[in-house]
Amino acid sequence: MPLCKSLARLAGATIVALLLAAAAEGQAPAGPITPPPGATIQLAPPLSTIKLRSVLVNTPVTVRDASGEMVHTLEAKNFRITDNGVEQAITHFNLGGDPMSLVVVVETSSRIDPLMPQIRKTGILLTQAVAGPTGEIAVVGFNDSVDRLLEFTTNTDAVERTMSRLREGTSGAKLYDAMALGVEMLSARPEVSATELGHRRVMLVMAEAHDEGSDAKLGEVLRQAQLANVTIYSVGLSSTRAQLQKKSENNGPKRATPEGTFGMPPPPGTVQTPSTDGSQPQGVDLLALAVWAVQHVKDKITSHELELAATATGGAHFATWKDRSIEKALDEIGGELHAQYTLSYTPSGTVADGYHEIRVVVDRKDLTVRARPGYYVAPPES
Numbered sequence: 001m002p003l004c005k006s007l008a009r010l011a012g013a014t015i016v017a018l019l020l021a022a023a024a025e026g027q028a029p030a031g032p033i034t035p036p037p038g039a040t041i042q043l044a045p046p047l048s049t050i051k052l053r054s055v056l057v058n059t060p061v062t063v064r065d066a067s068g069e070m071v072h073t074l075e076a077k078n079f080r081i082t083d084n085g086v087e088q089a090i091t092h093f094n095l096g097g098d099p100m101s102l103v104v105v106v107e108t109s110s111r112i113d114p115l116m117p118q119i120r121k122t123g124i125l126l127t128q129a130v131a132g133p134t135g136e137i138a139v140v141g142f143n144d145s146v147d148r149l150l151e152f153t154t155n156t157d158a159v160e161r162t163m164s165r166l167r168e169g170t171s172g173a174k175l176y177d178a179m180a181l182g183v184e185m186l187s188a189r190p191e192v193s194a195t196e197l198g199h200r201r202v203m204l205v206m207a208e209a210h211d212e213g214s215d216a217k218l219g220e221v222l223r224q225a226q227l228a229n230v231t232i233y234s235v236g237l238s239s240t241r242a243q244l245q246k247k248s249e250n251n252g253p254k255r256a257t258p259e260g261t262f263g264m265p266p267p268p269g270t271v272q273t274p275s276t277d278g279s280q281p282q283g284v285d286l287l288a289l290a291v292w293a294v295q296h297v298k299d300k301i302t303s304h305e306l307e308l309a310a311t312a313t314g315g316a317h318f319a320t321w322k323d324r325s326i327e328k329a330l331d332e333i334g335g336e337l338h339a340q341y342t343l344s345y346t347p348s349g350t351v352a353d354g355y356h357e358i359r360v361v362v363d364r365k366d367l368t369v370r371a372r373p374g375y376y377v378a379p380p381e382s
Helices: 002-027 110-119 123-131 156-164 175-187 218-227 239-251 274-278 286-295 305-313 326-337
Strands: 057-064 079-083 092-095 100-107 136-142 146-153 200-207 230-236 317-319 341-345 354-362 368-371 374-377
Touching: 057 079, 057 200, 057 354, 079 341, 100 123, 100 175, 110 326, 123 136, 123 156, 123 326, 136 156, 136 175, 146 156, 146 175, 175 200, 175 218, 175 230, 200 305, 200 326, 218 230, 218 286, 218 305, 218 374, 230 305, 230 326, 286 305, 286 354, 286 374, 305 317, 317 326, 354 368
Parallel strands: 100 136, 100 200, 200 230, 230 317
Antiparallel strands: 057 341, 057 368, 079 354, 092 341, 136 146, 354 374
């Protein structure tokens, strides 16, 4: 009897196990299920994309004493830098030694034809005085069109040849489109960071302070330049002054004053001459205008364009008139570039949307400091 009961219990357990296995197999068949024809297939929701923003800030810093001479004796410990009021740790510090990526944006319109002989001679200054022996140069020309005349190169002969062969174009002036291309080209170059020896990104604009026909807006160009750590220097050209001097040379003895340029167009309804250029209205707050421009990128800027670009990015504008020729302006720009400090930092904490004010101070009250005023971080696209 006990044996019979044991066999019965075993048989019952076996039957229960087989029934459970069959049920499980029916609930979870092996392999994919092929939907019947015409059935709607429901896809899994897409994974959300998380965007992390990291901003590397490089800022050129020019320090001068009371007499206007550049100061070369400071160390990193002498500087204090804040981002929206929060002090930052300087991760890279250098005095004029970082190699340079330089884009030369040069106007080739027919309006500045009298100045072309001078511009064609600037190749050697660009390679020797501005970019220096470790720099690389690219050239962009513009009139009614924007042309990449030379890709980045360290070949000084190629740069000098490109400049010497500049051709007069049409009367248009797509200045902002040319500057936008310059920012795009520089953004692709390796830049200085805490761990890598990259290049300083510099744009040098030789043009009239006038745009006609560009798709780009100056504010947007400057916003992108700030985020890409591009410093803009400008040399203002004036076709009016050149034409006046050319007539003077044809009608009388040559003047001692070299052909030169103006930094900005004349007031509406007036003719730009040496006397009217000197009477340009003063008191324009370029720093405040630069901040406004990058915050209102869709609005049009109608004056002080080149000065504004330089102010917004920590560079400088050189109006070549009276006793300053184009060549002298380039020499001054080169001198400043190779005697200024480069400070880098990665903002601590979360990089908030909106404008970030950069302030750089030194621990000596007798010195004057010039640096880029800030940068704008646009909200992420939805």
